[in-house]
Amino acid sequence: MSEITNLIAEGRAKRLYATENEDEAVVYYRDETVAFHGLKRGRIIGKGEINNLICEYMFTLLTEKGVPNHFIRRVDNRCSLVKRVEIIPFTVTVRNIAAGSLARRIGLPDGTRLRNPVIEFNLKNEELEDSLLNVTHITALNLATTAEVRQIEMMSRRVNEILSECMSGIGIELIDFKVEFGRYKGEILLADEVSPDTCRFWDANTHEPLDLDRFRHDLGDVEEAYREVLHRLTGNVLRSNEEEA
Numbered sequence: 001m002s003e004i005t006n007l008i009a010e011g012r013a014k015r016l017y018a019t020e021n022e023d024e025a026v027v028y029y030r031d032e033t034v035a036f037h038g039l040k041r042g043r044i045i046g047k048g049e050i051n052n053l054i055c056e057y058m059f060t061l062l063t064e065k066g067v068p069n070h071f072i073r074r075v076d077n078r079c080s081l082v083k084r085v086e087i088i089p090f091t092v093t094v095r096n097i098a099a100g101s102l103a104r105r106i107g108l109p110d111g112t113r114l115r116n117p118v119i120e121f122n123l124k125n126e127e128l129e130d131s132l133l134n135v136t137h138i139t140a141l142n143l144a145t146t147a148e149v150r151q152i153e154m155m156s157r158r159v160n161e162i163l164s165e166c167m168s169g170i171g172i173e174l175i176d177f178k179v180e181f182g183r184y185k186g187e188i189l190l191a192d193e194v195s196p197d198t199c200r201f202w203d204a205n206t207h208e209p210l211d212l213d214r215f216r217h218d219l220g221d222v223e224e225a226y227r228e229v230l231h232r233l234t235g236n237v238l239r240s241n242e243e244e245a
């Protein structure tokens, strides 16, 4: 692998490093944990390792199913090599069941099944609490073209189908998830991460959350829930409990 050169971005959940190959980057997954637009901060020991493995599994599955994405390969416990994209500065949330901010905004009880998937766009801007955008905001602000938005929406729907099916096979309901996309050599790639930090996963039998909501709402057993998702996906029982460097 080409050597890491400098830090490009330090986000809440990951660090991104440049490599000697300018088309690639190394993602380092952190234990750092943030919720409510940065208002609640903490650490889930071992999360970085778990999310690195979960993302490897998810992106490999998505590649097999034909969804173009940034993942190249996992490098070590906490790092993966990815294609370095130009991130499109809004997130895409796909919701199958109302929970979290949608449940509050619409006044639906958490857990209400939606008649069709809801797709939301949010500005990537923590200070503005990641404002909700529609397509006219996106084009007015020149964040992406109409054609790009159409493609992003299509890809997000496909990701929803693939992930819902995969999770349902391991007794987990996919409530919603948030993804990011980027431009890379004239193509749009799914980027960022797919993990319990960015998805709502509920145990299909108990409806217990197995995701960041355990941290958001102090439900306890946060790390165990992340491990449980990894274990059901891959059979991997991660024994090391190494804190991040």
Ligand SMILES: Nc1ncnc2c1ncn2[C@@H]1O[C@H](COP(=O)(O)OP(=O)(O)O)[C@@H](O)[C@H]1O
Binding pocket: 009, 010, 011, 012, 013, 014, 015, 016, 025, 070, 082, 083, 084, 085, 086, 087, 180, 182, 191, 192, 193
């Ligand atoms: N393949 C990629 N190429 C370039 N940037 C990426 C890629 N994947 C993710 N990123 C960016 O890496 C940064 C760090 O990620 P993260 O810690 O999750 O940030 P955030 O605090 O915005 O959630 C984010 O700005 C994200 O958009």
Ligand SMILES: [Mg+2]
Binding pocket: 011, 012, 013, 192
């Ligand atoms: Mg993030």
